[in-house]
Amino acid sequence: MRADQILHPTDAGLYCPPGDFHIDPIRPVARALITHAHGDHARAGHGAVMATRQTLEIMAIRYGEDFAGQRQVADGPTRIGDTTVSFHPAGHILGSAQIAVQPRSGPKIVVSGDYCRRANPVCAPFQPVPCDVFVTEATFGLPVFRHPDPAGEMVRLLASMVEFPDRPHLIGAYVLGKAQRLIVLAREAGIAGPIAIHGALQRLCDYHAEQGIDLGELIPATAADVPAQLVIAPPSAFASPWVQRFRDPVIGFASGWMAVRARARQRGVELPLVISDHVDWPQVTATIRELAPEQVWITHGAEDGLLRWCELQGIPARPLRLVGYEDEPE
Template sequence: MSTASDLLEIRPEGLYCPPGGFYIDPVKPVDKALITHGHADHARAGHGAVMATSQTLDIMAIRYGEDFTGSRQIANGAQVVNDVSVSFHPAGHVLGSAQIKITHKSTGTAVITGDYSRQPNPACAPFEPIPCDILVTEATFALPVFRHPDPLGEIARVLASIEAFPDRAHLIGAYALGKAQRVIMLLRMAGWDGPIFIHGALQRLCDYHISQGVPLGDLRPATIDRGKKSDFAGQIILGPPSAFAATWAQRFPDPVICFASGWMQVRARARQRGVELPLIISDHVDWPDLTQTITELNPAETWVTHGREDALLRWCELQGRKARPLRLLGYEEEQD
């Protein structure tokens, strides 16, 4: 007799659905891939065919070029792939991010969450809880110590620092897809209505968010004309974390280095990056939201991937819940 666990199996390429003949977020090129969101560790170029939300397909084209796949299919409502019903539902992680629900009449339903967050995010659609037999969940912050604070409270710390040090530029490290736009929106919600200067690596994705109705406000290139360094005193500049390791950050007046990431709760990581003002702003579920999700959805099985698997497996055991680790490789924890 078939069970829900027959819906999915682990292969070297990644998570595979045998009755559907497709992979989900594969780490190697495959004939057919369903993609949860546009971060590079989940969305890779070179697949024969890709199904994803329209926004994720657009983002992949921006990042990889229009020929990133042989063919593309927009996920729009429930669709049948071979004998499997497939639907995409908001994950609350980044623009276009989705959980993928797959159902087979003889095996049941599985939901692959990809990366997800239950905190309000003004830059993307909110997480949608989906009942299922198998829940495949990330475990990026799956330790009880990880409890993300109110992100607006973290932004308030930036604004307080600007008030205290008006002669210094405030540089915020934020990943180009998702985190940068969320930080910008949080700044707007907190009352910062002035210009926000952005590194060139953020421009195309910020422009795309604006085209999708995300009101990022007045964005300007973070370029310095000769003799105009002082113009950035008291200003906010966003750039990818990689730019902060170069001389780019030192072009600005006595910069206060900030970094927006859930990992900023770990002080050693902030010190390693030379971060003066760590901002604990995460686009992943923390421990309370992760355990709440499992409790709320009450799946027959929980499959745990990429992160702190052992702690969550132990929690499931203590709760009398069936769980297993997937040990998938190729997903990076730093995309937060």
Template sequence: MTPRPDNILCPTEAGLYCPPGDFHIDPLRPVPRALITHGHSDHARPGHGAVMATRQTLDIMAIRHGEDFAASRQAATGPTRIGGVTVSFHPAGHVLGSAQILITPDRGPRILVSGDYCRTPNPTCLPWEPVACDVFITEATFGLPVFHHPDPLVEAGRLLASMAEFPDRPHLVGAYALGKAQRMIALARAAGHDAPIAIHGALQPLCDYHVAQGIGLGPLVPASDPGGARLILAPPSAFASPWVQRFRDPVLAYASGWMTVRARARSRGIELPLVISDHADWPALTATIRELAPQEVWITHGAEDGLLRWCELNAIPARPLRLVGYEDEPE
């Protein structure tokens, strides 16, 4: 008898668990063996026995959690046999080192865990790769029709236009330390900003790692001594701390897909909302399901009900996983 998908991968309180391989994917609590899709801290937690991930994700976890973040680690370098399944890692286009994980059993459906993914070109990581599968597990962070993300280079152009309009006001951009900050810097460079960019100290280690990986970010200076730098990047939490008071009359900006919702921008006191996301928007989510044409779709962390309804209307078997604990990168 061919195993059902639930016999190969199933949701548990600790996260997705693969019984024939005896491992979890992006577990929510310490487990004996974890496969990690990417380095954001809602997916990559410390304290596991053994961790398998891309080499870059392992490096990022060490930067964020210390070299002893797991008892042992293994870099994913190709198809690997674990128990009764073969696993392989494929680029997700989300952040540096991010991967989709394909589980291929000896018999039964191939299950693709997408983690977080983005199909918009991103100069700071490998592009998303389509992977044939029978069951596709998709995120639904922006799983509602309202979320249509604009061209990120156009949004970077809006930032530079604001800097030209208000030359005497420093522009502070809130951006997550892993992925968004480096992408924002790369977009500003692509839009024509060649001057030094000041960065909050919390961004420095991961910016240094991106540069070491061959990703050019141009001249960066510490925000503690910005000199003449008029563009400053910081984690969003800095906007609610005394740190921000060192800047006179700043233009507060925030780079996030959530800036589509103007009420969120207003509630944060954001003057310049920049709709720049490292997740798939509604058109990309639905296009990906159509293109992969899986036999079944499982939906997790996000607007599950909206994407579930779309699948129902398009006669695509789907189910919500109702996993809790996955959110945007904590601030």
């Protein structure tokens, strides 16, 4: 059986005929395997969903307990139709996983979803999984993207807080994964006092704490006189009246896209923090070299740049050109 007979793109997303399931489908399907709970990969309305326990629990928080007809926790290799599937840590956010698909006969395919090779204190590290075909994201799949050490970005944040002690620092961060990672990085950098959070972050921060991730003292950012110099909110909050309660704030944003200074200027970001939960160019190319798959399939981003790199390395590659995936919607 050829790889494209095991898994191929459709209007609904990646489909596996021998297992009769989709991976991260963008519309409701009968059976979905979900890599992680970001809204551009995990949607409600499927007949059945298989994912890690944490991903299923986060989906229930975000979409309600009835987000799918049935749920199944991914726990070890599982037979589905004429395939065996298994879930392996992706290092992206809490509960994130790569999905390995092994047919009865034919190549083994690993769908990485979104993944990161840099240490992330709020989730399990990426686990390299040997495979014949590796499906990789290319969110930052251009040589210009070389993300700095997050600890160094936190040094910049602390320096700004020292330089402007009377100005609240409002940092935009996606509500799931990035916000909690930013809080832990701030704690590791020495911020011991209360950190204020927008109400949209509360339930997911509570869930991370329930999973044993120490976020320290968090207080609601509900008043103009919040007793915390550091405030974390979803990016959408900065376009709402909520931000007007803060006097002369330093506006920041934590994202890999802050490496593009034009994006920071367009958003009015005074303190861009280049902190990404995706692989950058050195990480994605190093991962492909490490796995040494027979084929690379590329999706979610700058497909053409990574396609050209694979060609120069003599690695057969193809773009999947899936639609409907982007940064976590806010």
